[in-house]
Amino acid sequence: MVLSSAIEALKEALKALPGVGPKNAQRMAFHLLERDREGAKKIADALNNALEKITSCERCNTFCESTLCDICASEKRDKSLLCVVETPADLQAIEQVGAYQGLYFVLMGKLSPLEGIGPDQLGFKRLNQIVAENEIHEVIIATNITAEGETTADYTQQMLMPYDVKITRLARGVPVGGELEYMDQRTLAAAFKDRRATSQ
Amino acid sequence: MVLSSAIEALKEALKALPGVGPKNAQRMAFHLLERDREGAKKIADALNNALEKITSCERCNTFCESTLCDICASEKRDKSLLCVVETPADLQAIEQVGAYQGLYFVLMGKLSPLEGIGPDQLGFKRLNQIVAENEIHEVIIATNITAEGETTADYTQQMLMPYDVKITRLARGVPVGGELEYMDQRTLAAAFKDRRATSQ
Incomplete structure (x- = not known):
């Protein structure tokens, strides 16, 4: 009975964000309403704008705002x-x-x-x-x-x-900067299996 | 040059959410556009609805949708x-x-x-x-x-x-279910200082 239905609806909607559960959704809703109404308005506008403008590139499928994305259209x-x-x-x-x-x-x-x-x-x-x-x-x-x-x-x-x-x-192996001691077994196994010839 | 300006604007706007940095904002933007456009629409609508309806209770300041919140108005x-x-x-x-x-x-x-x-x-x-x-x-x-x-x-x-x-x-002290061994020093000190008389 305490919260308004508008806040409940907002909490519910925010759960669509990846990695956001009920607790976090409530924290976000309260934060926006308490301290950042301008930011909330910007999110709503940016979402609507993106939903309206963003389509898929006809050729490669990536996001773009016209029929072909910049990469596919590039000479x-x-x-x-x-x-x-x-x-x-x-x-x-x-x-x-x-x-x-x-x-x-x-x-x-x-x-x-x-x-x-x-x-x-x-x-x-x-x-x-x-x-x-x-x-x-x-x-x-x-x-x-x-x-x-x-x-x-x-x-x-x-x-x-x-x-x-x-x-x-793509090559599988130890990431650059990676230390063998902390690498998982499957990564190490892949790095051995796909080992490269030295190019001296 | 890769991303559309609408996506950039959305990423920027999502950073207004508490605990959301650039990486996370991008993940959220991509997730919504790739997999949950309906959810994105719901968030935008819920935000606009909340911004329009939620005001402060005239008496106690909490969020409400009328002049007095349910608690202040209750008999x-x-x-x-x-x-x-x-x-x-x-x-x-x-x-x-x-x-x-x-x-x-x-x-x-x-x-x-x-x-x-x-x-x-x-x-x-x-x-x-x-x-x-x-x-x-x-x-x-x-x-x-x-x-x-x-x-x-x-x-x-x-x-x-x-x-x-x-x-x-409010009483300060060891939380219910808390184990002394893992309690920080200030909590333990407060629990000693504010110790209660037993009510036998």
């Missing part, structure tokens, strides 16, 4: 390279490194039978079409090195086998 | 008891216990010279007026047991000294 990118990632966040992480100049394809998820996400729910059909219809020299599969990411990578690899295209995957 | 509450708390969240925590039947006064913050919050920024003037004009038997100061909460409690206590009213504060 400077190497169109013979295609990097397959799970999400726009992954694409952005790779872009921030600045070492890759090809195009992308964003699956918008990963295979996850438990959550009912099979090949049909992801963009595999379009990926197949892109590889079939364009002169692509190499497809770099850059899914996450998790169980589901690896399954997704395996599926992608199988699907692209019929095409005359080089298929590569 | 059943004991009007001779006044409990002073920092925030509506504190009020709600006490209400959930269900052991208190008096009225409240919400300061909407705590004294914090570092953040420029002095007595004038909080509701002390109105609190003073309420105690002066009503027949209040006891004021229970229930600020947080933190440095700033204790300062706020001290100030409240001093301010109400001139009135013929009993002033009490």
Whole structure:
């Protein structure tokens, strides 16, 4: 009886944010209403604006505000390279490194039978079409090195086998700055298995 | 150049949420746009609805959707008891216990010279007026047991000294279920200092 229905509705809505449970949702609702009504207004406006403007790139699936994203539309990118990632966040992480100049394809998820996400729910059909219809020299599969990411990578690899295209995957191994002592066994095993020849 | 300006604006806006930094804001923005556009719409609507409807109770300051909150408007509450708390969240925590039947006064913050919050920024003037004009038997100061909460409690206590009213504060001590071995020194010291007579 204490809280207003408007606050209850706000708490409930905030639980849609990843990693936000009931306690945290309440803390956020109270914080905004007590101390930052301007910030609350900005969030509401930014959400509505993003929902209205953000669509998917027709070609690569990533977020964009027009039919083609800046990368797909760019003349400077190497169109013979295609990097397959799970999400726009992954694409952005790779872009921030600045070492890759090809195009992308964003699956918008990963295979996850438990959550009912099979090949049909992801963009595999379009990926197949892109590889079939364009002169692509190499497809770099850059899914996450998790169980589901690896399954997704395996599926992608199988699907692209019929095409005359080089298929590569990200190197697995000890992260730069990583200490062997603190590395988990599977990472160490992968680093041994995929060890590189020294290039002296 | 990768992300759209609408996403950048959304990430920036989400940082207004307590405990949400740039990384987390990006994760939230991507999650909503990738997987939960309906949830995003609900958040925006709930925020706008709350901003429009939620005001402060004229008497006690807590959130409400009319001039008086349900507690202040209730005939059943004991009007001779006044409990002073920092925030509506504190009020709600006490209400959930269900052991208190008096009225409240919400300061909407705590004294914090570092953040420029002095007595004038909080509701002390109105609190003073309420105690002066009503027949209040006891004021229970229930600020947080933190440095700033204790300062706020001290100030409240001093301010109400001139009135013929009993002033009490929450008991400090070992929390129920707490083990002495893991208790911090100040809590243990307070529990010793405020030890109760056994009521056999």
